[in-house]
Amino acid sequence: MTPAEPGPRAADRRSRPLRADARRNRERVLEAAELVLASEGMSVPIDEVARRAGVGVGTVYRQFPTKEALFEAILLRRLERLLEEARSRGAAADPGEAFFGFLEHLVEVATSKRDLADALSRAGIDIEASVSSVIQELAGALEELLGRAQRSGAVRDDVGTPELFGLVAGTCMAADRRFPAACTPQRMLGIVFDGLRPAGRRDGG
Numbered sequence: 566m567t568p569a570e571p572g573p574r575a576a577d578r579r580s581r582p583l584r585a586d587a588r589r590n591r592e593r594v595l596e597a598a599e600l601v602l603a604s605e606g607m608s609v610p611i612d613e614v615a616r617r618a619g620v621g622v623g624t625v626y627r628q629f630p631t632k633e634a635l636f637e638a639i640l641l642r643r644l645e646r647l648l649e650e651a652r653s654r655g656a657a658a659d660p661g662e663a664f665f666g667f668l669e670h671l672v673e674v675a676t677s678k679r680d681l682a683d684a685l686s687r688a689g690i691d692i693e694a695s696v697s698s699v700i701q702e703l704a705g706a707l708e709e710l711l712g713r714a715q716r717s718g719a720v721r722d723d724v725g726t727p728e729l730f731g732l733v734a735g736t737c738m739a740a741d742r743r744f745p746a747a748c749t750p751q752r753m754l755g756i757v758f759d760g761l762r763p764a765g766r767r768d769g770g
Contacts, residue, residue: 591628593618599639611635637695644699647674651706661719664710665758668733675737676750704730721763732757 657663
């Protein structure tokens with residue numbers, strides 16, 4: 566499905582304030598859409614999203630001119646939640662636990678919710694352009710977690726965020742059914758964690 570004149574992008578709407586009622590409706594639509602997508606898949610009609618949200622179809626289209634725009638907004642919302650999670654761990658008492666805990670959460674989210682990103686790519690949507698701002702913020706928050714963990718001695722000091730993103734991406738590939746059953750994301754993540762720890766603290770030590 567290729568949108569013609571898709572209207573404002575999801576990323577643009579992050580900085581555009583909404584009235585309280587419009588904001589509530591938007592949240593209801595996004596909540597309903599995410600639930601419907603999880604149960605019925607990407608082909609769900611907008612009418613069904615509106616029905617589940619308890620709003621009119623016109624309300625949905627005012628916020629999201631196309632289904633692709635709605636999917637983009639859900640993807641952006643997921644990333645914003647990841648960003649909030651990373652920031653909430655930034656003041657944790659144990660920097661190592663905060664860092665490794667967030668990586669585990671990141672892999673869990675990435676492997677369980679690949680549907681939207683895959684669908685948007687197939688539809689020809691430039692995902693990176695849609696979410697570039699929040700991705701940069703997420704990278705910054707991850708860098709903060711990494712720095713704290715390194716200063717505490719929980720993580721080796723020769724690792725940077727580019728390597729982390731590469732390791733996370735590789736770990737997420739283990740969820741692909743073409744890989745042997747033993748190559749679960751959890752198993753791969755355990756190996757990654759051992760590699761990230763200084764030699765004297767591996768295997769959780």
